[in-house]
Amino acid sequence: MKIIAATPASQAHTPPTVPPREEIFALADWVRLAERTSLGKMLDIGARPEILSFALGLPAPELFPAQDYATAVTQVLHRDALALQLGPPYRPLKQLIVKLMEQRGVECREGQVFLTSGAQQGLSLLARLLLNQRGQVIIEETAYTGLHMAIQPFQPKVLTVSSDAETGMDVEELERLLAGGARPAFIFAMSDGHNPLGVSLAQAKRERLVELARSFRVPIIEDDVYGLISYQDNMPAALRALDERWVFYVGSFSKIIGPALRTGWMIVPAELIPKLAIIKDLSDIDTCTLSQRAIAAYLDMGHLPAQLAAIRSEYKERRDLMIGALKKHFPEGTKWSVPAGGVFLWVTLPAGVDTIDLLKIAVEREQVAFIPGAAFGVAGDSVAKSSLRLNFTYCSRELIEEGIMRLSRALKELEVN
């Protein structure tokens, strides 16, 4: 367990930039401290079209259901006179989400569904709901950067627990923290398709985690955006299936239909919906109302099962192809997870390799990008330092082997330097 300061780990390895000119606007304190790092700039370079990118968790563009969605949105615009009007959160979509949640083993009611502008907004709204300025949160040492971002304005005390590559979060460490007096606003967890570790939380750990939340009266924020992207037949149920009171579930259509829709949902205790509605109102009033209606039409037409099947089958192929290429091209002693779900491989290189240095060479000389482990973790963590996160869903099969070859060349170049 480590207690780290408010600054997310991804921003901790470079000193704050000196303002290039007289800073004439008086900005909020935390904003003044928030700067894009050299890593951030590297990732900007990595987003250039000529770069072969394993960096972001993007869906395969070839699998977008553009035709079906065009049909759905056109139908809504033609039939529904209020398609362009503001309105209350769209109840038919909530009902369809209740149905969809069954696939995650979750029983819930329409009155527990809260629509969001994507999962990131879900995290951001929950942070505002639960966190006071300089409050406390518990996350894993290696955790999704978007959670770091969502809590940043609150300058929180971040308490961390470690994770095992095979079984996920160390719940005994969590128990020691809580029993030792930690009183976090929430515990952040990803039980399936973990970002960035790719791990699924072991069943016994799921049960213990939820018990701890219940007995210490600390809500769990369960980020389950990859929960429906599974590569095995009997995917475990989400944490929310174990407790409807202390697990706040965050889901999204981004990975299963398209991130451009910016539409997601939360499942929370019904009594919290009015409070969340106040926070949502002040943030952006409503989630793209047309997206809400068009997604409901798309789901109503029954397109999702085939879409999910296509995604799962293709992504599994790409995962295995990437693992095959790693076996072939990466050095002895390299370790990786074989994720049962989600879109990421977590690869740990032999000790001594700094993946931030590797990224520089990979982008500049080999035109291939990934995210170094340090971006997700506590600064100075030596395992994270020699690890990298690879996305296996965005690039086509052809480009996956090519990209891994380029990365292995970059590794060799790094050794020579």
Place this chain on the structure above:
Amino acid sequence: MKIIAATPASQAHTPPTVPPREEIFALADWVRLAERTSLGKMLDIGARPEILSFALGLPAPELFPAQDYATAVTQVLHRDALALQLGPPYRPLKQLIVKLMEQRGVECREGQVFLTSGAQQGLSLLARLLLNQRGQVIIEETAYTGLHMAIQPFQPKVLTVSSDAETGMDVEELERLLAGGARPAFIFAMSDGHNPLGVSLAQAKRERLVELARSFRVPIIEDDVYGLISYQDNMPAALRALDERWVFYVGSFSKIIGPALRTGWMIVPAELIPKLAIIKDLSDIDTCTLSQRAIAAYLDMGHLPAQLAAIRSEYKERRDLMIGALKKHFPEGTKWSVPAGGVFLWVTLPAGVDTIDLLKIAVEREQVAFIPGAAFGVAGDSVAKSSLRLNFTYCSRELIEEGIMRLSRALKELEVN
């Protein structure tokens, strides 16, 4: 000038509700205090379909360009392989906004445009950019409720200046505040189509306001969502036309295309864009990417000029029809503005009428809704107490006269009670 506490005026007239059950979730402090008021509940009732509503600032649904927008979105989904993918803010849309801003007398560059999920998100992002916890802001005594909402999480000190029904914000009072040592994070202003007063800020006051911002180094947040909805030929330029450094402009497609798209923009100094990008990232990553592309396609097809002309012409008719009905049916001594732009009439009844009491009778017995003046202002302001805001754009011409007749009956019933 008054200095009021953090709670928005709209929530100040009822004591905090006693929690109906043991409050078991530990929520952030400001959230615990934030409650829907009895007025809020009344407005929920007012949103029922059987109620004839002058309450919200909604567009006329008959004027939505549903067909043209369907063409635009279908074209985007068919032609653009990345239509459902996440991407950087869409540059062609920014370029079209630069062009659109010319109609508000504003010269700007693509590098100063920041896309938002509607104007409310613009206000919310700017509040996070500029406000510290318990910081200071200056607004008018009677101001848009969405601004009250956006600042609520910061529990700010709200300093207010009064407004004149013919010429807008009292800039001399503002100067006294600033010269007296006030150092707000920002000044909030609506120069055209003021919500709720309907007033346009006098030209001399515009110049003075911007001079004050410049010399005291306090940014103005200019909410201009109604700026393009004008009923006179030579609409004055936005405040942003007078200063590109100290005026942060907030605009939206909600009132001119449709609020369901949740797409708006800001024009800010280019050096602030990276900071805003950090805040936007943590809030919701991106504005509905498909909306960005589809709006750009819609604008590119050249539909907007005809759409704006149709809106202006129809809304002007409705405005005049409502004023005619007020003359005919409302009691002697009632006063109202004749707005040169925007979508609201601000009506002040003879002293002694409490428009919160009126709303109760109007909704329950006459099935007609509006927003009482007290919702926008400082609690106890006697002018606001006897005023009401009427929207004249949402209801059809037929319903406008009918609604005003119902309201006049409710007024008579209130007198009898």
